[in-house]
Amino acid sequence: MVIVDMHEVNLRAVDLNLLVVLEALLEERSVTRAAERLHMSQPAVSRALQRLRDTFDDLLIARSGTHYTLTPRAEHLQVELTWVLKNIRQMVQAPKFDPLRTRQVVRMAGPDVEVCQLVPELLAHLQHAAPTLQVELDSRPSDYFSALVNGDIHFVISGLAPSQQDDQLHRIFLESTEVGLMMGAAHPLASQSIDLEAYLTARHGYISLTGRGPAFADATLKAMxxxxxxVLRLTSFASVADYCERSDLVFMLPKSIVEHVGKQRDVVFRPVPEELRAPELNFYLYWHQRNHRDPMHRWLREVVQSLVV
Incomplete structure (x- = not known):
């Protein structure tokens, strides 16, 4: 009967740095040449060889006349060592990203109109710079920042600020725009200055991107x-112009979005009452810290920055 020693090797007791020295010794078959190759002193390599002999319980290299030869155990180790060290080097080496060959998938999310202001231009650039990079867009009403934190998406395009865990998020600035009122060109308020009293007597619609909760204006008015x-809550910007043209509804929206959805439509943009005016709204591209150093993400962020300069 053959008895096999099944004792598990304790890797914590093995100095894995010695494997690099072993590789040089097995290939050079000389302490002197191995020391020169590793930029180490000969005594240091000799001490490392003795530790390797103790670890493997084998001479590894043995003098044969005027030169050294490998023991059978060393010949076996050399084959295994080449594969092991190659994999370790690949594991430690920073991953590379080739935009011309990548087939990675980028998942982006944000309100439909906000996404449409950036992504078409981005895709026009990618069709040449990264033709096989796949982009998935999600503009369904949702809590985009929770999806970003959970790892369901890679990027969020938004003019809103995250409500929590913002210390885990990074962002780059995309654009700034003022907030005003959008209404049909035939609306009674379309041709006059709108004060707070006139604003309050109008009928209003608003966009709730998450599908729930009051609008910013309602919170401000409540404090007053x-x-x-x-009378109307929507979860998308896409149909706002239709409601403005066909009803007396007024929407408070960023000007950049009004210019997009109201293009060639019978709508107007008017300033909000003085009491409701706020600083310009900033739009950002957000991402989570888990992807901050990923080569593909870094490359894509640089592309986005080049497009919005």
Missing amino acids: GKKRNT
Whole structure:
């Protein structure tokens, strides 16, 4: 009966740095040449060889006349060592990204109109710079920042700020725009200055990107002890112009979005009442810290930055 020693090797007791020295010794078959190759002193390599002999319980290299030869165990180790060290080097080496060959998938999310202002130009660039890079867009009403934190998507395009865990997120600036009122050109308020009283008497619609919760204007008015007459809540910007043209509804929207959805439509853009005016709205591209150093993500962010300069 053959008895096989099944004791597990304790890797914590093995100095894995010695494997690099072993590789040089097995290939050079000389302490002197191995020391020169490794930029080490001969005594240091000799000490390493003795530790390797103790570890493997084998001479590894043995003098044969005027030169050294490998023991049978060393010949076997050399084959295994080449594969092991190659894999370790690949594991430690920073991953490379080739945009011309990549087939990676980039998942982006944001409101449809906000996405449409950036992504078409981005795709026009990618068709030459990264022709096989796949882009998935999700503009369904959702809590995009939670999806970003959970790892479901890679990038969020938004004018909103994350409500929590923003210390885990990075961002780059895309554009700034003022916020104003969009209404049909035939609306009674379309040709006049709109004060707070006129604003409150109008009928309002608003966009809730998450599909729930009040609009920013409602929270501001509540703090003032006032309330507007909201009769419609939408979860997308796409149909806003239709409602403005065919009804007396007023929407408070970023100007850049009004210019997009209201192009060649019978709508107007008017300033908000002085009491509701706020600083310009900033749009950002957000990503999670888990992807901050990923080569593909870094490359794509640089492309985006070049497009919005």
